[in-house]
Amino acid sequence: MTNHALTNLALTTDTIGSGGGAAGSEPLADSNDDRERLARAGLSRVVEPGDLAALKAFDGMSALEIWDRLQRKSRGLERWSTRLAEVDPQGDLERAAAAGARFVIPGDEEWxxxxxxxxxxxxxxxxxxxxxxxxxxxxxxxxxxxxxxxxxxxxxxxxxxxxxxxxxxxxxxxxxxxxxxxxxxxxxxxxxxxxxxxxxxxxxxxxxxxxxxxxxxxxxxxxxxxxxxxxxxxxxxxxxxxxxxxxxxxxxxxxxxxxxxxxxxxxxxxxxxxxxxxxxxxxxxxxxxxxxxxxxxxxxxxxxxxxxxxxxxxxxxxxxxxxxxxxxxxxxxxxAPQTLADTLAPDLQRTLDAVPVHHPAPATRIAVTAGLDLPTTQQSLESLAAHALITQTPTGWRLPPPTPLA
Known part of the structure; x- marks a missing residue:
């Protein structure tokens, strides 16, 4: 079965694929490509993926050389002989094609x-x-x-x-x-x-x-x-x-x-x-x-x-x-999103931090809390009010009430 698979090179890309996407119907022009594809298809069944022993045994050899040595049952390769007798690479390629699949190898456009x-x-x-x-x-x-x-x-x-x-x-x-x-x-x-x-x-x-x-x-x-x-x-x-x-x-x-x-x-x-x-x-x-x-x-x-x-x-x-x-x-x-308060100058920020939330306070009290002189505090309060960051009431300054939820 295997020897027949190696000698039958009249495969089309509809059977074995050329690596350019879905399988086509044009025959492969290069018989060496046929032989390479058949050899690699056979090796994919004979050699377990990632087999360290195979890497050592086949070091420096091409796929065609490895396949040829396995076919000739060369000494030292007995490890893989149990599978070799039943391997049919052409049959695997045909089975793949029947399932809508193809075999892509190095050198193919799709590789x-x-x-x-x-x-x-x-x-x-x-x-x-x-x-x-x-x-x-x-x-x-x-x-x-x-x-x-x-x-x-x-x-x-x-x-x-x-x-x-x-x-x-x-x-x-x-x-x-x-x-x-x-x-x-x-x-x-x-x-x-x-x-x-x-x-x-x-x-x-x-x-x-x-x-x-x-x-x-x-x-x-x-x-x-x-x-x-x-x-x-x-x-x-x-x-x-x-x-x-x-x-x-x-x-x-x-x-x-x-x-x-x-x-x-x-x-x-x-x-x-x-x-x-x-x-x-x-x-x-x-x-x-x-x-x-x-x-x-x-x-x-x-x-x-x-x-x-x-x-x-x-x-x-x-x-x-x-x-x-x-x-x-x-x-x-x-x-975090930047707010207007994040961009304030240091004196404005200190003044804003000193303005109470609930009970309004006069400028003198806010100046003490902020640690600033009264003129600077007064100027800062007016600037903050212009930006709608604080509210002035008859008894002093406070933060504006929260906006009610809709």
Whole structure:
């Protein structure tokens, strides 16, 4: 089956995709591209995502060289032989096409160069390395969609606060043209996707299984909607199921593909913190949304700020500033609205502070309270009255009564 797949190179882009968006119908002109795509498709099934042993064994080799050595059952590669006998890359490409998906590889117009940083980003939780390719379901162009993007991640068992914040921030990001990337899971992930969709924005779900597999099953309708209006992406070929290590490997893709990762509600032991760790490894911005200090689900977010130099995210503007080029979209620190009293000269301010609220006082009494001479106090009182900041009565000066509520 595998040898047949390697020799049958008469594939069209409708079957294997050319990386330029949705699959087309023109035949590929370069058979070397066919061979490269088939090799990478086969490797995506044979080699587990982020497999450290594979990185060591295949160091310095191209995808075609790795595939050829596996086909020849070269010594030292027995670790991957159990899967090799049943691998059919051409069949996987056809299965993907039947599901409305395509296989995007390095060199394709649609390939997101940002993930290439994983080749040099080191190791985390026994995972490392760049993917051989990405299986993509949806009409949008993956590279263009990720040009300005942020990942929103957090707890599966999130609180109503976390759900609300994730949806609101994601909708706000979508309104500004930022693509929202998450993992398609329960909790914060689902809220982030829904928020972006509600704002008619673009969202991408990066899965730890095949793009034709709905996991969790209760999110099937959401994932279908994402595939219709956004993109569903996976490193694993069609039909693959998720495992714990595959989730950890998936996290590195989410972090590398975007310009920044925002953590909303994460316990101390959380996959979201793993994604934040990968963002740090990849040189991406890491942000954390604060929560109640009594909430266990916010402990991880607070840890990121306190010990790992994460940026505090309290608004869409905070996130946009962090993921934008240096000096662009800078935010102003929050300030209370300035009132007329804030602009008063020092003598006027001291006089105003000395004017009573309820019982009018004469200028002499106000001068003593303010610590000013009488002429200065009298002049200040007249100036304050001209600005309607105080009121004169037959018995002295006082602040004006509060305006009644409508």
């Amino acid at each position: 997101p160069d940002a993930v290439d940083v994983l080749a040099d980003a080191g190791q985390l939780t026994r995972r490392a390395g760049a993917p051989f390719g990405l299986w993509v379901r949806g009409r949008a162009n993956l590279r263009a969609a990720l040009k300005q993007s942020a990942s929103i991640v957090g707890a599966r068992a999130c609180s109503s606060y976390g759900d609300h914040v994730a949806a609101e921030l994601s909708a706000g990001l979508a309104d500004t043209g930022v693509t929202v990337v998450s993992g398609g899971a329960f909790g914060i992930d689902a809220a982030a996707h829904r928020g972006a969709l509600a704002a008619s924005g673009l969202t991408i779900a990066v899965l730890a299984c095949g793009v034709d597999v709905s996991y969790p099953k209760s999110n099937s309708a959401l994932l279908s909607r994402i595939a219709e209006d956004g993109l569903v992406v996976a490193e694993l070929p069609p039909g693959c199921s998720p495992t714990k290590l595959r989730f950890l490997a998936r996290n590195r893709l989410i972090a590398a593909a975007t310009q920044g990762t925002v953590v909303i509600e994460a316990a101390i032991r959380s996959g979201a913190l793993n994604t934040a760790g990968w963002a740090e490894q990849c040189g991406r911005a890491v942000l954390a949304v604060p929560g109640p200090i009594t909430s266990r689900m916010s402990a991880g977010s607070h840890l990121l700020v306190r010990e790992r130099n994460a940026l505090l995210a309290t608004s869409v503007a905070d996130i946009v500033e962090a993921i934008s080029p240096f000096g662009a979209h800078l935010t102003e620190p929050p300030r």
